[in-house]
Amino acid sequence: MKKLINDPNDVVPESVEGFVQAHADIVVAGADPELPYIARAGGAVAGKVGLVSGGGSGHEPLHGGFVGVGMLDAAVPGPVFTSPTPDPILAATQAADGGAGVLHIVKNYTGDVLNFETAAELADAEDIPVKAIVVNDDVAVEDSLYTAGRRGVGGTVLLEKIAGASAERGDDLDTVLAVATRVNDNVRSMGVALSACIVPHAGKPSFDLPEDEIEIGIGIHGEPGRRRIKAAPADEITDLLLDPIIEDLGLGSGEDALLFVNGMGGTPSSELYIVYRHARARLEALGVNVTRSLVGNYITSLEMQGASITVLRLDEESTALWDAPVHTAALRWGI
């Protein structure tokens, strides 16, 4: 394992420390190092619904990179790939509370759901109204009683931006939740890994992948995917990811969509644009208008090579909320 780290135990705290220093105009760290979170510089905005997300680390810039005006109020970084415990989530919730309640944005993993649930109960006991949206956009997982349900992946980024804009314009908690729910209902993703990642404290690749095989349907935790296939040209791989998305979303001619090609951390952006190019051509061939785009490393699995495709059906409101100004470390425009 070769990484630019010191002690594996210090990866998250040191990285968060550097992050907060580099972006001191945008973010601030929670005061108690035992309860780590990243919050907006300047504190909670009075009267605004607070947005809190979090989860295991290793997906940077998610979520800390999305804290700032127009997006999240606080993010809770757990250990690498491990959901944070309820205490820091509670602390972040308190920091994000501007008196209008807090929305928890939770990716659908058992650990995240359970820990955010407990934190919400604790917040409730302190009279902070909390609602939660559980993001589950990964079409690689069957959405049935026989699984833990679909994972929350790339759609989370888009949801945090759009719900963030809703909160920023002054919507109340129910409205922000409704906006978030609408995003979750209209977004689907699927990913591919060309290589595994190495969790620092594990020190070994998360799975062993022969030189000529790739994993289709991976999540963001280095877990193996649904199936392994022979390496193939980018256009073919793009089809394998996009087909289930289009089908599941029931996307049709004349609709508007945001196309998000996300890198898993170790893939150069040039390759992401090659995937984007074909995915866009496919959508346009269906009569779908790709009116907004996002390409880059936004929700990653450490240094994993690979990509995910996310498609969000857009309407006028979600488009406007997407376009609204945002000022975070990882997404910024209009400010």
Added chain:
Amino acid sequence: MKKLINDPNDVVPESVEGFVQAHADIVVAGADPELPYIARAGGAVAGKVGLVSGGGSGHEPLHGGFVGVGMLDAAVPGPVFTSPTPDPILAATQAADGGAGVLHIVKNYTGDVLNFETAAELADAEDIPVKAIVVNDDVAVEDSLYTAGRRGVGGTVLLEKIAGASAERGDDLDTVLAVATRVNDNVRSMGVALSACIVPHAGKPSFDLPEDEIEIGIGIHGEPGRRRIKAAPADEITDLLLDPIIEDLGLGSGEDALLFVNGMGGTPSSELYIVYRHARARLEALGVNVTRSLVGNYITSLEMQGASITVLRLDEESTALWDAPVHTAALRWGI
């Protein structure tokens, strides 16, 4: 070799095509596919000095990702790691010419220098005044008659931003060149590779690195570094990169600096912030004020794992020019 590509020959054109589609609000592709370049959407700005850069591909987002308001007017993507020929550079120069002359920003590699030289001669023959700044900030290379001179690496990004702001505010060609020269004189960089990269048409790693060794003093073309050492903690590696930078720059107490930690393409941003944290602490211990920061993948070597550190001595003017609004695919603020 596992990559999200189709035919190795199509990597650059397909990637550029996707890039231009995804950022159609910012950039446009040159009309002739035989003379590929990326230019600002809307064309040359009348009366403004045009900024053109370029070089081999594989360093994305450099340079195409820096085309837009406040930065470059055009970028010329050569084949992977191969300087473009004079013809597309000339075409880009013509596209960038708003009547106030054009500055070529050239990274110091024999190929880039020679091809930009020829393009400048050709442009001169068409009465476009061209000046060139050759960026050479890599302290890993001895700057002597016995080498091709220092390479242009991370400093290029900062120079393009600052010279871009100078041109944008209406400075004439000589002034923009002077601003660029001042940046080049005050910026130093050094890089480390934890793994090699694979050039698509080569199909093999650019060098073989044992599991427990790293390359210190690499450039951005997958070339081996100055020396190989045993893998070490991030803080130690940071020292190895930073010491020669500080010394060469003669940076001292009370000075302001921009600290730029750049990822080589395959390293997660969490690791870059660990490097940033220690580099910043080192600079602060010297009494240097780190007043501006940049952390991320901005000048890369395909999927190489590793990082480079760049330090730019700042003065009031360069700080103001750094802060000026910029709207490109890879750097954006204030707009």
Added chain:
Amino acid sequence: MTGVGIDWALDWVRRSAAVVAERREDLIDLDRLIGDGDHGENLHRGYSAVLGKLDAAEPATVGDVLKLVATTLMSTVGGAAGPLYGTAFLRGAKVADAAEIDAAGVAAVLAAGLEGVVARGKAEVGDKTMVDAWSPAAAAAQQVADRGGSAPEALRAAADAARAGAESTDPLVARKGRASYLGERAIGHRDPGAESSALLLEAAAAAAGS
């Protein structure tokens, strides 16, 4: 002895911490194969924290010890296992409000723990989770209590049943937790949480000298 007391509970914690430290990597490896490779690290972080709190603790009941374990795991482990183990020990603590518990007490603790895991995680036996270890363990302890056995006997029976339960997860497809994303590819691999549950219950039996 027919009952187990506070000393047993403290010894259980120490033995748990030891076995988790010793088997940290194995648990990571199990979780790498069908999960995300953190289970051993998570439990190790949690039990190290519990150990650190043990000396200052002044437990008056077995439940006090279990509650300390519960709240510490809850606030240090994270992931799925943190809330699940945390809830299990919290519920177990509630029914162990005595300086010593007998076989029926052991069975009650395990039944309450199981109930807690199921309440939070909604898994059933056969879903390839820690429930597959806890459920037979609770049943086995109850049997020993029913036939008038001792607490150490109940713990031993529970440990053996948990061990068998953990092994029973090998051929299963998972229907809860991360391994459920893998479908058929989870077959042939042991559930890491079931394995750690067996290790913890074996530590409980060892602490009781059985």
Added chain:
Amino acid sequence: MTGVGIDWALDWVRRSAAVVAERREDLIDLDRLIGDGDHGENLHRGYSAVLGKLDAAEPATVGDVLKLVATTLMSTVGGAAGPLYGTAFLRGAKVADAAEIDAAGVAAVLAAGLEGVVARGKAEVGDKTMVDAWSPAAAAAQQVADRGGSAPEALRAAADAARAGAESTDPLVARKGRASYLGERAIGHRDPGAESSALLLEAAAAAAGS
């Protein structure tokens, strides 16, 4: 025959393209070791383009063929080798303004080519660049011309000298081009541009049947 003409020049181009295609990977490998791994790809792209233009060309002089090579390499190869080879062939073309050239003509072409490379790249013999192949090649051709030999003889002498010159780069530290970044680590590796220069000049000799 004592001179070489347009057919020779055309055959040289075809043989050059063939050898570059055949040795593409070897040249890439040399450049991977002490450069950036593109030299074989660059020349292959360039000579493929030259080939594509050959049929439509109607050269009246040897120089016309060399000029076609020059401009095509200049506009398709890129990198360091593109301008260097481009300038070499351009300067060579200027002094080959005839339907046939003799040994002195060959020597003049090579001298002009060398001069072009040096004018652009500022390298000297011993800097571990293509100059280490071109320089002895030009000198060898001149010797043949001086003693009244034929053009094919001059080309063969040039090819042999270029080959030896390329080999002479193996033990050197580089002082120009990318390999100069490596310092001592370049020792033991052949300069890719010197190697390709030897291959091209060997193709020239072969085209002259020598």
